[in-house]
Amino acid sequence: MTDLQTSADPATTSPGAADTRRLLDIVRRLAGELRPNAQEVGTLGIDHSLERDFGLDSLARAELLTRIEHDYGTRVDEKALMAAETPRDLLRLTRQAHSPAVGNAAQEFTTAGSQGAARSAAANRPPDSALTLTELIDWHATSHGELAYATIAGSGDLSYRALRTGALAVAAGLVRLGLVPGDRLALMLPTGPDFFRVFFGALYAGCIPVPLYPPARLSQIEDHMRRSAGILANAEAAILVTVPAAKPLLHLLRAHCASLRQILTPGGITETGGAVPPIARRSDDIAFLQYTSGSTGNPKGVVLTHANLLANLRAMERASRVAAEDVFVSWLPLYHDMGLIGACMGSLLVGFRLVLMSPTDFLARPASWLWTIHRHRGTLSAAPNFAYELCASKLHEQDLAGLDLSTWRVAYNGAEPVSPDTIEKFSARFARYGLDPSAMTPVYGLAESSVGLAFPPAGRGPRIDQIDREALARRGIARSPAQSGRGSLRLVSSGLPLPGHQIRIADPAGRELPERTLGHIEFRGPSATSGYFHNPEASAGLFDSAWLKTGDMGYIAAGELYLTGRLKDIIIRAGRHLFPQELEEAISQLPGVRRGGVAVFPASDARSATERLVVLAETREEEESARRGIRAEIGHLAVDLIGMPVDEIILVPPRTVLKTSSGKLRRAACRALYESGNIHGTARAPWRQLLRLAVSGAGIRFTRLWQQAGGWLWGIWAWTVFALFAVPSALLVVILPGHGLRRQVARGGARLALALTGLSPTTEGLAGLDRAAPAIIVANHSSYTDVILLTAALPARFTFVAKQELLQSAVLAILLRRLGCAFVERFDAARGVEDTSAVERRVLAGESFVFFPEGTFRREPGLMAFRLGAFVCAARAHVPLIPVTLTGTRSLLRDGRWWPSYGPLTVVAGKPCLASGDDWQALLQLRDAARQDIRARLQEPDATT
Incomplete structure (x- = not known):
């Protein structure tokens, strides 16, 4: 047998391990203050990235420099620290002026892990x-x-x-x-x-x-x-x-x-x-x-x-x-x-x-x-x-x-x-x-994602969504019911996608659907299987481009996943989606019916070439009068819960309903048993089912087709409007004199484009932004359309702080510079500090800016960590900082998609905040206050937890 792997990270067992832990404590403590809910900070090590893993941007490194110098009592090369990629790089800097004592970390490790010791x-x-x-x-x-x-x-x-x-x-x-x-x-x-x-x-x-x-x-x-x-x-x-x-x-x-x-x-x-x-x-x-x-x-x-x-x-x-x-x-x-x-x-x-x-x-x-x-x-x-x-x-x-x-x-x-x-x-x-x-803790997973896929926030407890059953069945929309009662359906949240994983809801054609719309659940992430062993046909059916199909139906609300049932088990009758689990659960509660021994499934009727709705229920009752009573109760329940009677009710002895090894109902197997003639029942006249399908289903099918066609037509119109107004507006921005006039043109073009596409946003709290005094706005970032929305909604005196990478596009560089935008380097720490200082000087000179403190956006919902640039500028320039919450833009145009989806847009400005000072704690307090204001209105999960 080959030698075993080393039993511990060399960084913690080699000479100088005590000094390594000392430095890591400083870095972890600072990262923990920046991201107080990020559990993984405590497990990050000496070779993790300061920027990507610890989340320390260029401004946070300035504070890190102060803490290292204070703790070590020595001066550290500032440029070298700004260029450091990992804590190991920082360790080399500290060792140039400090030689730590060597401790026997391996012996300490062995003792801590000995039999009977508390685990850690x-x-x-x-x-x-x-x-x-x-x-x-x-x-x-x-x-x-x-x-x-x-x-x-x-x-x-x-x-x-x-x-x-x-x-x-x-x-x-x-x-x-x-x-x-x-x-x-x-x-x-x-x-x-x-x-x-x-x-x-x-x-x-x-x-x-x-x-x-x-x-x-x-x-x-x-x-x-x-x-x-x-x-x-x-x-x-x-x-x-x-x-x-x-x-x-x-x-x-x-x-x-x-x-x-x-x-x-x-x-x-x-x-x-x-x-x-x-x-x-x-x-x-x-x-x-x-x-x-x-x-x-x-x-x-x-x-x-x-x-x-x-x-x-x-x-x-x-x-x-x-x-x-x-x-x-x-x-x-x-x-x-x-x-x-x-x-x-x-x-x-x-x-x-x-x-x-x-x-x-x-x-x-x-x-x-x-x-x-x-x-x-x-x-x-x-x-x-x-x-x-x-x-x-x-x-x-x-x-x-x-x-x-x-x-x-x-x-x-x-x-x-x-x-x-x-x-x-x-x-x-x-x-x-x-x-x-x-x-x-209700969770969701499947073997194709190893085991887990969605978990709720730790310690939050279950979240239950009460929705209109009829709206979900007929239109596929998960909306609140007009009133509680028989018309409502309660579903349990399965939580958020696991870190590093993504979930989306798609229609049968693979198009992503907006929130609270019923569809197929798909996912991707590092846990995803590459396919099924020696089964190319099933493997081919598993994938929708880069996404994997779960075979489940559900919807997303506030970033959380709600399951409605297995795709293969959902029954479509007269254009309505019926979910067998709710009816099975209700029937299981009836006296005389064996708990968990109920299966509801659609089955083909060879005589009428139609689909029948069948209930298979286990019971120990043998008296015909008692069995008639059970059938009557099941019939009443079906009408109450799904709005229509079932076609056939079959009462069978215990252990007849087929299940998997883990206790899940095998509805497809029960259906095969029924269709093979091994379960006998009395058929109803087929003309009733045919008439119901013809009358009640035709209107719903037409409505759905019309809605789908309308979505495509609106998308074409939206791109047409963009093309018609983007080029003239861009030319005017290039040729007109003065930042003020150019921004007025951009604002007018954005407002007209939104109005023509029916996307005029609902706004709140923007009335006081017309004053001439300088201010800084921080907004959440969900889509490319955020810039268009804010350009239309905000006074023309505001301009944007953009990332340096946008200057790599010649056309964008010209337009953004003509509009007076400021640019900040995200990856070069030293340059990032200089760029922030330049923005600060412009604020002191009377300009007002819009920051996206998340720095980027992604397709899945969730408010990411905030960088500190906007808060440094607001604190040092002593100007108010205004949190602005944007909703609807993520569904309008998600990252990775170019076909828009119509939906409501809102822009809500919170109360202005003033920093209590310009020290580190004051910056964090200002950042946390703004982020909490946005988080409370956004109705999206916290992506830092």
Whole structure:
């Protein structure tokens, strides 16, 4: 075996580490003041970028210079500091005048990470230089090998050293069996040490593990075998590892998978012994294949690399503010991505303590989950919505006496639709056992994004949107209802895209839709899969250019994602979008209906060539009178909730409704069962459905087509208006004398263009801006159209502060200079200070400017960090600073798009602010006050958290 990776960042263990930490403390402290909500600042290291990662612009470096010189008691070369790229560059500067004492940082690190010590990020979190899962294991085994990686119910503690030793033994056995790097190894094992040894052993051998789930019950063994055979054949698995009891049964699979050489037990692999030859692993190597739940006809194995997984884990770590001090309690099965990736791989990355239960223990005794959190002082745990519903509705009070959930700070709820009723019931019931309601954290993810994609702000708690059901169904618009009641629908926010990821809503043609418009959810980011294993057809259907299709429907409001259902499950009747989950949930509440045993789906009627709406509901009732009552209640509910009756109601025995391994309804499989004639029901006359579709659907379809055509016509008109007015206005700006007259022309052209396109903005608070006294405006930046909007709305005495890069365009350079714009360098720190000073002198001379303190814009919503230039100028020139909030421009013309979308625009000016001085704290107070004013009106997330 090759030598292990070094157990710590060399910067913290080499001679001079104490001085490194000293300097990093100064830089981190300053960055923390600039971005108080940015959790990642504390984890940034000696080689991270001062500008990009720490967020220190040229003006912040001036303060950094003061602090370094004060702390070190020496003078530092100012030009060299301004040119420094990383804290390591700063360290070289300080060492020219200062020689720090050498401390034994390695010994301190080992002591902090010893068995029994409290876990901390400094001692238990691997460095970001680790690029693969095996590197994470190596680091933990070397740094604190005796520390428990996981406490497993029934098996005790599994230490990092035992995990690595067992995995290497499996790897040696696989090599002796003839497996080579890239071969696939399937494992069908329960939660326990063997699963981890085989899974990670496959990685050490260079193989690709494929987790499979064991059969849930014997009554569905045939269906399970067919599904497993399809996965094994698609993965071309060479070996299947399972428990001894299942080995004889699984031999039946060999006939369906030509590549399958052997079916072994974990002990049968390690018996071969031997050493593992050195096998290099890269970040872009496939870590494992995650097969998605669904039908067996076309199994889809999501390809996930080490880079995908680590990017996702780091993003979730930031979003949830997870730390090594946390304790993650999980009963989720290890063949499920939320259990395997989120909990088990998350522990390797972050270093938190992992406590694992068997899924069967939870299902048999749901209270055992809560008591495990109580005993281990768990802070993190995750489960699908059904688990929270089970605990909220089914547990007896005597089973909970003495329970303490006060340490539970993040209760992830995902993997299936999240019910607002469930989270409210669970929070209310367990509040008296110490649970903080803000712990409930609805999240959204999918295997194609490794596991996580959208998380709400940490500690915020759930957010529920109440919308008009009819408007969503008929027009695809998520608007507030006129009044609460039957006509309203409640949906739970899944939060914001994970850091570094983007989400958009698109129509079937791939065009991005504005906020609060129902459409297809698409995403992109470093966690995204490259496609499905050995399935080019499915892979081709996954991508929409650079975006990946989730297969889910939803909308975005205030930057947060709201799911309405799976695209394949949505029922379109008479031009309306119907979402089966709401009706299924309501039917499940009826007396006599088995909870969770309801499926609503559309099905083809061969006799009428139309689509029927079918309800499949499980019940134990056998008396015909009771069954008639259930059917009548279901019929009434359907009319109340979706505004129309269903075509067929079928009552079936328990365990008839098909589900996936993780408990999700398999509506497509239920539909296939119905259409094959294996579920019998009484058909209704088809002419009623045909008449309803013809009468009520025709008008809605025509309206939608007209709206789509109208959007294209408006876009053409908008570009025509721009072309007609841009060129004449630009020529007048070039030839007319004086900045004032040129700006009046630009303002008039912008106002006329907005009026002709119907985009005249709603304004507020601009009346006092006509005064001649100099002032500085700071505005949020969302789109190229921000400049046009502000040019039209503001008095002509205001001009813009622009980035130097715009001067690279000859045409723009001429126009901007003729309008008297100021230019600021963003990347050369020393030049940036000089440019800001030049703007300050112009303000002192009586000019007024508009700054975009974010410095740039992006397509996804969110207010970014503010640079300090505008606030320095306002403070030193003693002029008022006015925060201005722009809304609507991001949807009008998003970054990366050139086709505009019509929507309302607003310009709102806040109250002028005056700096209390020109020192560092006064600048920060002025910046924070302006940013808070804009943030409060913007209704977009805070992109710095």
